Amino acid sequence: MQTLFVGSTGPGSGLSLMTWFIAQRLLECGFKVAFMKAGSDPGLLGIPGKRDHDIELMRAVLGAESVELGFFEGADVSLIMGSKSMFSDFSVSHLSDTQLVREHQAKICLMDRYQSLPASIYSILSIHSLFKGSLQVVVVNRVPLEDLQAVRDRLVPMLLAQGIPGVAVLPEDPILASFSLARMSELLGAEVLDSVEDVEGIVGGCTLGSHSLVGPLRIFRQVYGKIVLLALPDEQSNPDAVCSPDGPRPVVGIVLTGGRRPGQPLLDAARKAGIPLLLTTLDTFSAFDRIQSGASPVTKEDGYKERRFAQLLESSLTGAASIPRLFGLRETDTTDKSL
Amino acid sequence: MAWIRRINQLPEKEKEGIYRVLIPPELFPRFKIHPLTFVGPSGHRSVRMYCPKDDAVALVEVKASPEDLDPIYSIQISDLTDHTMCEWEFLIVNDPASPRFGIDMDAQGRDTLFGRASRNLEEERRAMEAGLLPGQVRAGLRLTRTVVACLEHFAKAFNIQSIFLEALFYHNAIVYEKLGFSYFEGFRMMKRIDELFRPGAELWRRLDGSSPFRQPGYDRSVRGRSWAIHDGILEGIDDGVINGEWVSPRMYRMVGRPAEVCTFPGSTY
Secondary structure (H helix, E strand, C coil), X not given: CEXXXXXXXXXXXXXXXXXXXXXXXXXXXXXXXXXXXXXXXXXXXXXXXXXXXXXXXXXXXXXXXXXXXXXXXXXXXXXXXXXXXXXXXXCCCCCCHHHHHHHCCCEEEEEEECCCHHHHHHHHHHHHHXXXXXXXXXXXXXXXXXXXXXXXXXXXXXXXXXXXCEEEEEECCCCCCCEEHHHHHHHHCCEECCCCCCCCCEECEEECCCCCCCHHHHHHHHCCCXXXXXXXXXXXXXXXXXXXXXXCCCEEEEEECXXXXXXXXXXXXXXXXXXXXEECCCCHHHHHHHHHHCCCCCCHHXXXXXXXXXXXXXXXXXXXXXHHHHCCHHHHCCCCCCC | CCHHHHHHCCCHHHHHHHHHHHCCCXXXXXXXXXXXCCECCCCCECEEEECXXXXXXXXXXECCCCCCCCCCEEEEEEEXXXXXXXXXXXXXXCCCCCCCCCCCECCCCEECCCCCCCCCHHHHHHHHHCCCCCCCCCCCCCCHHHHHHHHHHHHHHCCCCEEEEECCCHHHXXXXXXXXCEXXXXXXXXXXXHHHHCCCCHHHHHCCCCCCCCCCCHHHXXXXXXXXXXXXCCCCCECCXXXXXXXXXXXXXXXXXXXXXXXXXXXXX
């Protein structure tokens, strides 16, 4: 049985999405996959009713048995999701990333959240040096558009020259960074006001600006403490256009900040536009900071994110055509299975 | 790419350095705020800026202390589709030492949008008697002229050729006229309002003391007219120019070339 380890150089790297993507591809290729997570979210331990989002996700993707039994007999591949940072080498379950990789002779897929070119080079080469020959795939994620070409030109050849077969560089992407409205409400500790019956919808961006407040929403231009929640850009549009919209974008909700309860005209306007109003006691700056820094856990409902991630990854990945091949699975584990 | 979006992509310190020019310099000594570190007397940063790299909006807010309800100063500007223009979306100026009037909340604690969506009549009456204008929760700091100079300075640096705004209240439009703004929309309405406030005309006749905001003599001052209009004195007038309510005029100022427009000749404040 082959063991694949999905690790990360730090938080916000796309670890959950990558694990989901790999699991999905392995399933599609006919592999039986067992899953375990090295370090559950420490904040959830001992809280009745709270469950680790990643474990819930993989339970939904792979089936409960594959997740609960960990290394079950008959599995072709064991997929281990590492902690948020391989460098911290700490997990509440006392299974360090380093130990797991070494004991299971795992092949590694490393996720890196881009901060700067030197930081990415340092992080990736440190891990490459620590686990000689195990690093199979490196994904440098969330690269700002203005840095994208430089990273492709300088980092990718350097990593390929180090013998890492698969390297991908993914841009900062509004679809991957999006939130559901329900998650936004949770993040801000916000009350959903009685303007619409449900709060379905995906938030693809937010602004304090008023340009998207048109039609019945125009009255909200006069609200001082607000954050306008914008729809996802068109998935078909190119990433450059997505990141620099000049015109108005559809509004999917409005956060009213500072705990100022709206009067009837605002509630009526929101109802007419069919959007929810979220009321938070946080001030505008604190609410915005929380949105910017708040990681949204990936859930099975985020299928659009997994598809977008797959699209970006597959168009960027160097080397072999598929993830299983990059991990050498065809030769070692599934000689009777078609890839 | 328009300028504010472009500036927002700069490193934090550079952005702060640029948007600093939107803060009237006299605020720093007056409120003991360090002009470089922005640290105020409470030991916290008194200046906060919203200027994320993926947005075309900049908000600069000055508060004496982070937990204060009202900012001392807050200005928001944004790019327009026409990259030679910028929009001045908001200006709030409050003297924190002056008394506060709760005109922004109704009796149930709901937002009145500064009296434009609903009203707290008792608080508005008290505010008016204290010399405030519609929409003010506290006295201002008489900074608007300086703010326009700051905006002009900013615009000239980036070759932005005009500044666009909407005047929420009648008095705002008159003040902006005096500061060199002209009208995209609303000029005819402003002229008509002036005509109707002349002695013997319809709005003059309506200043009959029927409400605290419609007192005889209010036609002669910007403040009096503004309260009367805020009180709905335009209701029922439908002459093809005024449609029964106040509609915020859309105004612009050419940078370095102030207009000379006057819709209230001989006005006093």
